[in-house]
Amino acid sequence: MQGQIQHIHRHLAAKLLEAADELFPSFEAEPVHRFRVAYKKMRAFLRMVQQVGQNRDARMNADKKTFYRAMGSLRDTQLQQVLVIHSFISTIYQAEGYLQCLNQTAMELVMPLKKKEVMAVFEPADRKLTEIIDENIDRDGFFRYLRDNWHISGTLVAKTNITDEELHQVRKILKDSCYNLSIFSAWLPEQSETFADTDELNKLATWLGTYQDLSVSLNMLRKFLAGEVADRERNALAHLEEELTRRRVNERQQLLQMLTGYFSVSTE
Numbered sequence: 187m188q189g190q191i192q193h194i195h196r197h198l199a200a201k202l203l204e205a206a207d208e209l210f211p212s213f214e215a216e217p218v219h220r221f222r223v224a225y226k227k228m229r230a231f232l233r234m235v236q237q238v239g240q241n242r243d244a245r246m247n248a249d250k251k252t253f254y255r256a257m258g259s260l261r262d263t264q265l266q267q268v269l270v271i272h273s274f275i276s277t278i279y280q281a282e283g284y285l286q287c288l289n290q291t292a293m294e295l296v297m298p299l300k301k302k303e304v305m306a307v308f309e310p311a312d313r314k315l316t317e318i319i320d321e322n323i324d325r326d327g328f329f330r331y332l333r334d335n336w337h338i339s340g341t342l343v344a345k346t347n348i349t350d351e352e353l354h355q356v357r358k359i360l361k362d363s364c365y366n367l368s369i370f371s372a373w374l375p376e377q378s379e380t381f382a383d384t385d386e387l388n389k390l391a392t393w394l395g396t397y398q399d400l401s402v403s404l405n406m407l408r409k410f411l412a413g414e415v416a417d418r419e420r421n422a423l424a425h426l427e428e429e430l431t432r433r434r435v436n437e438r439q440q441l442l443q444m445l446t447g448y449f450s451v452s453t454e
Contacts, residue, residue: 191235191239191319191323192319194231194369194370195231195235195319198224198227198228198231198369199228199308201224201227201228202221202224202225202227202228202308203305203308203309204224205217205220205221205223205224205225206221206304206305206307206308207301207305208220208221209221209257209304210301210304211301213260213292213296213299215261215264215265215268218257218260218261218264219261221257222254222257222258222261225246225250225254225257226361226365227365227369228246229246229362230361230362230363230365230366230369231365231366231369232244232245232246233245233362234323234328234331234362234366235319235323237331237334238323238327238328238330238331239319239322239323239327241319244319249307250307250308253304253307256295256299259291259295260292260295260296262399262402262403262406263288263291263292263295263406264292265399265403266288266403266406266407267285267288267289267292269403270284270285270288270426271285273426273429274422277422280418280419280422281419281422281423281426282419283415283416283419284407284410284415284419284423287410328366328370331366332363332366332367335359335360335362335363336363338359339356339359339360339449340449342355342356343356343442343445343446343449344446344449348442350401353394353397353398353441354394354398356394356445357391357394357395357398360387360390360391360394361391361395363384363387364384364387364388364391367384367387368384386448390444390445390448393437393441393444394441396437397434397437397438397441400430400433400434400437401434403430404427404430404431404434407423407426407427407430408427410423411423411424411427
């Protein structure tokens with residue numbers, strides 16, 4: 187991998203800048219999703235560089251993190267809008283107040299954003315960061331990073347009472363591993379046979395992501411119901427809350443079975 191790290195970083199930075207540009211002017215759901223994926227790929231790469239190369243400067247700066255969190259909130263709001271519309275497709279009036287609240291939240295997240303300011307966040311800082319990334323990332327170090335991540339994930343999954351926060355940590359670790367496997371197998375095709383098949387890891391990470399989205403959705407709904415809501419709308423949304431709660435319990439049970447089975451088989 188010697189000599190490739192800065193080149194890979196420049197490529198990921200260009201993709202992230204392109205994804206940021208595509209957000210404007212509409213901030214529609216798909217461009218927001220693509221931006222978040224591009225950001226997470228870069229973040230996964232930098233975490234690997236930080237861990238393997240022991241380079242603490244290889245990280246996203248505060249402005250990037252702030253914008254990413256805003257896009258995360260926007261993404262959560264957009265997913266919630268879709269959920270409510272699909273849940274009340276023929277009786278949308280029953281959730282009219284909640285939809286208005288979600289629409290207002292989305293507008294408040296997007297309205298202050300200026301393209302020139304956002305693009306400035308993602309361009310010069312990346313060029314500066316490229317210059318300080320170490321070139322001491324080798325294949326042995328990369329596989330050591332993967333094994334360490336695997337050990338952390340397996341240890342968490344083996345816990346008797348794993349928390350949702352720990353499940354989210356497992357998801358981030360698995361997703362980071364998948365992103366980095368994809369990055370390096372693409373840039374170093376002659377070594378692709380040495381990399382693990384990521385299909386099962388992606389499947390687990392996706393399932394964990396679905397569970398996380400469901401948890402966020404339920405928390406958002408409960409926060410709205412904690413305020414002043416008309417009786418008719420409260421009753422309608424209470425049924426949705428019950429359904430989401432049932433789904434969340436079932437998803438968690440199935441998810442834990444899949445994770446436990448996967449890590450137990452993989453470590454035999």
